[in-house]
Amino acid sequence: METTPVPPGVFHDVLTAPDRVWTPGANPVLSVHGDEDPQEIEAIQPWIRETVRLQRRGVDHGDWLVLNPEAAPAREDHPPEALLDERWYEARPILLPGFLKEPEDEAFALERFRTLSGDKGLRAFLTDHIPRLGETFAPGSNMHLHEAHRDLERIKLGGDHDLWVKLGRLSSHKKDASLRVRFSFGKEGPDDASRDIERHRLVREVAELLLPDARGLTTDPWLSEHLQRWVGGPVLPTQHIAYFNAPNGGALWHHDGFNEPLEGGQRGVLYTQVAGRTAWLALSIDELCHLVREFLEYMTEGDLPWVRERIAPKPAAFDRLVALAKRFPRLRRELGRPGGGELSGLIHAAPEFTALCADAGHAFLLGPGDGLLMPNHGLEKTVMHTVFCASPGPTYAISTALREDAEYPELSAMRGASAERARGGRNRGARRSRRRR
Numbered sequence: 001m002e003t004t005p006v007p008p009g010v011f012h013d014v015l016t017a018p019d020r021v022w023t024p025g026a027n028p029v030l031s032v033h034g035d036e037d038p039q040e041i042e043a044i045q046p047w048i049r050e051t052v053r054l055q056r057r058g059v060d061h062g063d064w065l066v067l068n069p070e071a072a073p074a075r076e077d078h079p080p081e082a083l084l085d086e087r088w089y090e091a092r093p094i095l096l097p098g099f100l101k102e103p104e105d106e107a108f109a110l111e112r113f114r115t116l117s118g119d120k121g122l123r124a125f126l127t128d129h130i131p132r133l134g135e136t137f138a139p140g141s142n143m144h145l146h147e148a149h150r151d152l153e154r155i156k157l158g159g160d161h162d163l164w165v166k167l168g169r170l171s172s173h174k175k176d177a178s179l180r181v182r183f184s185f186g187k188e189g190p191d192d193a194s195r196d197i198e199r200h201r202l203v204r205e206v207a208e209l210l211l212p213d214a215r216g217l218t219t220d221p222w223l224s225e226h227l228q229r230w231v232g233g234p235v236l237p238t239q240h241i242a243y244f245n246a247p248n249g250g251a252l253w254h255h256d257g258f259n260e261p262l263e264g265g266q267r268g269v270l271y272t273q274v275a276g277r278t279a280w281l282a283l284s285i286d287e288l289c290h291l292v293r294e295f296l297e298y299m300t301e302g303d304l305p306w307v308r309e310r311i312a313p314k315p316a317a318f319d320r321l322v323a324l325a326k327r328f329p330r331l332r333r334e335l336g337r338p339g340g341g342e343l344s345g346l347i348h349a350a351p352e353f354t355a356l357c358a359d360a361g362h363a364f365l366l367g368p369g370d371g372l373l374m375p376n377h378g379l380e381k382t383v384m385h386t387v388f389c390a391s392p393g394p395t396y397a398i399s400t401a402l403r404e405d406a407e408y409p410e411l412s413a414m415r416g417a418s419a420e421r422a423r424g425g426r427n428r429g430a431r432r433s434r435r436r437r
């Protein structure tokens, strides 16, 4: 395996482009589509660790060449700690290679996937763990399904609280067998951003009973020390989701943020690969905005006519996208909407856009034990991400929301407090006007 930078050529130019992002701990990734010069591919062969095919919900997103780290040496001269700090505060992903020690093996993951895929799979899974769940979290009645097209089962846990666990598909595509198991409480949707720390602690407790690997997520000394420093206090992992991304599955572009005040809110998400591998694009929402603009510029200049024909066949529709992209706050808001709003066709269904993001340095491959930390500082400063299955069979991973482990009032109470402050403001205005008389 070569330990020098790749030789001059197209790939060298992509890897050394001044605006290509370098992420500590990541292997460089290049996108290929099958129409490259064979000699160029041959020239970088000694640097290629592996080739990953990206297929999701019937759409071919091309291949990624995963290279030796030395193929594109680090250009950053900041101390590594400072780089990580920057990434946290700029809401850019932080890669944690191999931080989960001794993850469960593939056989364990496959057995779980088989149980969950069967008839009433979630009930069967919980029944297998009744002794571990005890009376506190004993599986109870079936609950209403929030998203009828994807949800499969939702089951109440215990009797003294309103915890539940839900099994669902990741998409309704018939060739996507991916599943997810989500732990939460209260009303699905309205309570997703709840600040009830006691109930979040219960979610953690039950999730760690059923997902043994979840116990090691925030007990890692390096990670807990950094999270405490970045968040400003102890951090609680909660609202766990076990992901079983299967071939043809994965997640479309999205963020995990809520429209809520920063302090006391959800401060990030930690995704940890346990078995199998997933391929990711992850970057700050601002970085994604710039890449959307770049992509539209190429089409405006006459490149990628077939993409333009696919995503906006009528000139007026394309002009609308270009006008939208010129207004940065509007573009960011649109990308943050579920499904990417008006930009949905461009970001989800254009493999050429996937390739652009990879070539700009935002692609990662996660294997067993690797983590990806995604800071979140609100809807305008969050990590956008999209996931592909990179294994021939189902994979297994655990994602947890990270919250400050402290009492915070519910949002409704906080709104009341803001109203009080607003009234205080008017009083001060009145006092000032009296002095001016």
Ligand SMILES: [Fe+2]
Pocket: 254, 255, 256, 269, 385
């Ligand atoms: Fe996510």
